[in-house]
Amino acid sequence: MEEKPKAKINLNRVAMPHQDPKARAKNYSEVALGYTDAMALEEASRCIQCPKRPCVGGCPVNVDIPEFIKAVRDNDMVEAVRVLKSKNALPAVCGRVCPQETQCEQVCTLAKKQAPIAIGRLERYVADWDLGHQDKRSPTVLPPPTGKKVAVIGSGPAGLTCAADLAKFGHKVTVYEALHTAGGVLMYGIPEFRLPKKIVQSEVDYVKSLGVDVQLDSVMGKLATVDELLESGYDAVFLGTGAGLPMFLDIPGENLNGVYSANEYLTRTNLMKAYLFPEYDTPIKIGKRVAVIGGGNVAMDSARCALRLGADVVYIVYRRSRTEMPARHEEVENAEEEGIVFKMLTNPKQILGDDKGWVKAMECYEMELGEPDASGRRRPIVKQGSEFTMDVDVVVIALGTTPNPLIASTTKGLDTTKRGTVVADEQSGKTVKDRVWAGGDVVTGAATVISAMGAGKRAAASIDAFLKGQ
């Protein structure tokens, strides 16, 4: 048999086109512009379609990545969309915000050659094509109604995905959301320039188009408790309430004017559109010199918002080093390009105020890295006598979040951990309470969009099995 000539492996990852850093640091339009057709084709053609398919295992929801990439290469976009969406309900979101470098792309066969396929960028390309070609979508055919009712609390990725799947199984679903907009962190936290709200809104609209009733302005635990929902005719309840409680540093000066939690800073900016003040009524303090404390996505987003709001200098203050930063690599690079100043191995000691109660400076320690801690990362230790002061007028604390106790404290028979997370079975999302499931950040603590989505999907399957067995 004649041997096929071995195709030469292309190691040139197609770069993502971006808005110019100088221009984008002053606007809220999306930073990453997305692949053109030619770029997508070129990148898709790099995939060697290896039989081991490690990427599929690297994806938290096991998207059939080689298949959708092949469809892109074959220019069969309808098929690419079908493959992608059969596992991932929110590809336009995930293509933009998933930490691909620690998931699918990390294990790509070409990662060994430092040139993993840009799976996230291709995912975004396919999802955006789909959004632009809604006419080509085959309408979702819903099964006859089962007569069962499910209440989903929280409209973040976990709640939305769970609601959509339950509706597709034929159940009647009501989503209760505390805020005046559905979408969870995707709406109130992640900024417009990284995830346009139009995209989130179209996902919410899709879920509604399946017959899901979305009730906004509904703080459950206050307006009605979980038990009251179960008594009032719901057969099951899914908790997708996220991890929305901000952590503070507990250092002197934290209550000064000009100190924000990242949640407040981002909510004012994104959800309330403070960047459009006074056209929009919600104000935000525009700092000239802003320090953001933390090294995750939340810190990067806060810093980049501060810049766009008009700050002269924005610092990321992080107590470990660059390699330990949990933020998506791409966002760290984007932030750096935009001129954010990284103060690594630095930890605040106290925030100093002026005589009117406003922030004027922050005193910090220099840190050094010691032995690895429980998280496997090297523990930061204070360098004695290393205190120094930074002049700042706004401080944003982005240290992480824990679940809001509102539901757990008003629901009998729910098990919670010391960290305030709700205990639920990892596979099914079932809690110890009868007819109650939970998933997403409320179970795992602050994690990722894709893991929340996966949890919502698995819980929907488990709820469906329960309802059909009834």
Added chain:
Amino acid sequence: MYKILSKEKLTPVIDCLKVEAPAIAKKARAGQFVIIRIDEVGERVPLTLADWDAAAGTITLVAMEIGASTCKLGGLQTGGSILNLVGPLGLPSEIEKFGTVVCVGGGVGIAPVHPIARSLRQAGNKVISIIGARNKDLLFWEDKMRLVSDELIVTTDDGSYARKGLVTEPLKEILEREKVARVVAIGPAIMMKFCSLTTKPFNVPTVVSLNSIMVDGTGMCGCCRLSVGGQTRFACVDGPEFDGHQVDWDIVFDRQKVYLKEEKEALDRWKECQCQKS
């Protein structure tokens, strides 16, 4: 959309709105609040419940026109609507039989004190109420307060109506006169601070309701934080009521001033828009 069933002016600058909100009305308890967002560009504004009617499915809100949002609210009419309304938020007032309770309402704070006085009276307390305002034109609900109080004292700062002076003066006289089990004071922060200082030497537990600047009202942002007994607390979920003797009032005053400049800018802009319309 939440429909405004009636709107009246209690004084030239204080508005009273009855809004259709059956689910909230069913759950509401004295001391709780709601957050409103008037329209698409609106901010989220906390307002303590002035009244509610579970049977009719309505809640009553009272607001003084001091900023752009409250002026906008004052511009709404019967038959109009509020875009977003969420609640009931915060912890309800502690209602028990304490004995004699003094309820102090200052300015627009008279509205939220009313249902608390009513609940306390229903629980069997002797309720002495003091309501005060800067002048006659800012005073309202004297009749409603009289109905829920065993004794009512009215003051105006300038003496344009009833007794001239501040609410703290009759408060002190009552504390000197008889044994008081509890004081509830709602009004401007400065009034609540001085009520707390007045009751301190008498060692009478004093509850104040802190209407901090808020965003979500569910404990998510920390915007409403304050310091009580040396600990950081969130007004929206740990309050809005706190022990007045433990509150760090300096932080309360400072945090109220965060957006003074922006609030003025928004108000000027609103007034300008109104002028152009008329």
